[in-house]
Amino acid sequence: MTATEIKPLSIKEAIETRRSIRKYVQEPMNQDDLREILRLASLAPSANNVQTWRFAVIQNPELQAKLQDVSYNQGQVTNAPAVIVVYSDMEDTLATAEETVHPGMGAEQIKSRADGLRGNFQNQDVAQRGQWGLTQANLAFAFLMLAARGLGYDTVPMLGFQPEKVKELLGLPEHVQFAGILPIGKRAEDGFPHHRHSLERITKFY
Numbered sequence: 276m277t278a279t280e281i282k283p284l285s286i287k288e289a290i291e292t293r294r295s296i297r298k299y300v301q302e303p304m305n306q307d308d309l310r311e312i313l314r315l316a317s318l319a320p321s322a323n324n325v326q327t328w329r330f331a332v333i334q335n336p337e338l339q340a341k342l343q344d345v346s347y348n349q350g351q352v353t354n355a356p357a358v359i360v361v362y363s364d365m366e367d368t369l370a371t372a373e374e375t376v377h378p379g380m381g382a383e384q385i386k387s388r389a390d391g392l393r394g395n396f397q398n399q400d401v402a403q404r405g406q407w408g409l410t411q412a413n414l415a416f417a418f419l420m421l422a423a424r425g426l427g428y429d430t431v432p433m434l435g436f437q438p439e440k441v442k443e444l445l446g447l448p449e450h451v452q453f454a455g456i457l458p459i460g461k462r463a464e465d466g467f468p469h470h471r472h473s474l475e476r477i478t479k480f481y
């Protein structure tokens with residue numbers, strides 16, 4: 276039975292049972308489940324609906340081995356049946372801004388909103404606006420982990436890799452910025468119990 280055929284976890288169950296998992300059951304990802312997880316992540320919100328996130332999905336042991344080489348040899352990169360690289364492409368977003376405006380707005384509004392968005396960023400350099408784009412992509416990165424867990428899968432978010440080498444390996448443009456890479460599959464270990472600050476430590480109620 277695939278995850279899309281079983282009852283999805285509630286949001287509470289998905290959040291509480293998500294843990295970083297670094298050892299996976301050795302079976303390929305169900306491709307329908309994988310696409311459903313990516314679709315759910317793409318429903319993340321973003322400022323002006325810019326949707327700066329882009330996904331590179333790797334299900335190829337040779338490429339995973341090369342990715343592991345540039346990820347400080349972290350074993351989960353090859354142990355997982357798939358790895359999703361999540362990055363932000365703000366330059367593509369600006370160049371194609373018309374696509375992110377709701378079609379119901381009509382041609383004139385679409386053009387003026389898209390031009391407006393480009394205008395907002397014209398005085399920022401590529402790295403600066405790239406950083407803004409990344410804050411949007413990070414939302415999809417988090418949605419991805421919870422969507423995966425909700426459908427019975429496990430992940431480990433990773434920033435332990437050499438970004439320039441990952442760009443080279445995947446043929447990504449120099450300007451993209453990474454939210455992280457995400458090995459994904461079914462858990463073959465329990466992971467560590469959560470250890471978090473208390474609510475009092477991190478919250479001020481006014």
Ligand SMILES: Cc1cc2nc3c(=O)[nH]c(=O)nc-3n(C[C@H](O)[C@H](O)[C@H](O)COP(=O)(O)O)c2cc1C
Pocket residue numbers: 293294295296297349431432433434435436455466467469
């Ligand atoms: C942005 C980010 C980067 C991380 N990078 C790595 C990494 O490179 N390797 C790794 O094993 N875990 C990595 N982690 C996992 C964290 O260690 C883990 O989320 C944290 O200890 C809390 O544990 P939990 O995810 O099981 O709740 C990363 C987590 C985040 C959110």
